[in-house]
Amino acid sequence: MKRLFAFTILALFLLNSCYSFTGSSLSPETKTIQIKEFPNNSALMNPNLAQQFSTDIQNRFLQRTTLKGATEKPDILIEGEITDYTITPTTISTAVNAPGGNIQAAQNKLTITVKVHYENKIEPNKSFDRTYSDEAVFSSDLDINTIETSQVKVVNERIINKIFNDIVANW
Template sequence: MILNRLNKPLQIIMLLITAIGLSSCVSYSFTGASIPPEAKTISIQYFDNNASFIVPTLSESLTLDVKDRFSSQTSLILINKNGDLQIEGVITDFKTSPQAISGDEAASNRLSISVKVKFVNLIEPDKNYQTTFTRYEDYASSLNLADVQDELIKKINEMLVDDIFNKAVVNW
């Protein structure tokens, strides 16, 4: 083999050159995000709430959580409109439903939130998507939703943000 004949320093130099060459093709981060180096900006619009049940803080908290994720885990600059990458969405469903039945009563309930998201990548249009993400958390039926709602929304938002971020910029 050719590499066996080369001395160690030359092998290391060749390995470094190869690694640098490969890494210059796409921007990677420790989060797994794979963003084209030409993409410098992202715009994330306010997530309107069109669900039949409106939680006043849900739109704002989801919007801020998505913005925070992209700001903290990518090098993209957040701008108001017309970013190289663009995200917009609408909350389409917020509902509770009984899950585990024990006797004639629900032993647990499920809070579900659905968000329809449109992602536009002006640099790589083949990465564009429009899809609905639904996530949920179960809670004991003995609890009042109003008492656990904020904590459930926080957990569900985190999962929804993971879905939006991963589908947009994590290509694993």
């Protein structure tokens, strides 16, 4: 019985040293993070996009990791910019009752692209500069306020998931 207990303890210790049960690949020495504001430098301007994206990415890291926010000399620095915000038609329809067959968009696509600079001072070999992009297709019936709240939230969430996974899960 003592051997089984000792073996179990040893196995748990070895597993924990190779992989954290939280799924994080961050070094245990990594304690602090600074996430700077992501300015919106895209041609099409959504006035809330920069603040919304910046707040959402900060919340993701502070709520789902043990990292603490820092303003000076952080172990991890994340910064970047929103480089593209576009709404383009994807599906065209023809209005049957309109003279000459009025052509209009049946569906549109929102695309957001974000450039990210990630600096890991504890493990510098994990630092990177990458561009992330995602999109959402929606009905052309949606008004601009709905697009800029619900659809932007969906796309931001997807991009933040990718960034988070690349940094914390290291997939």
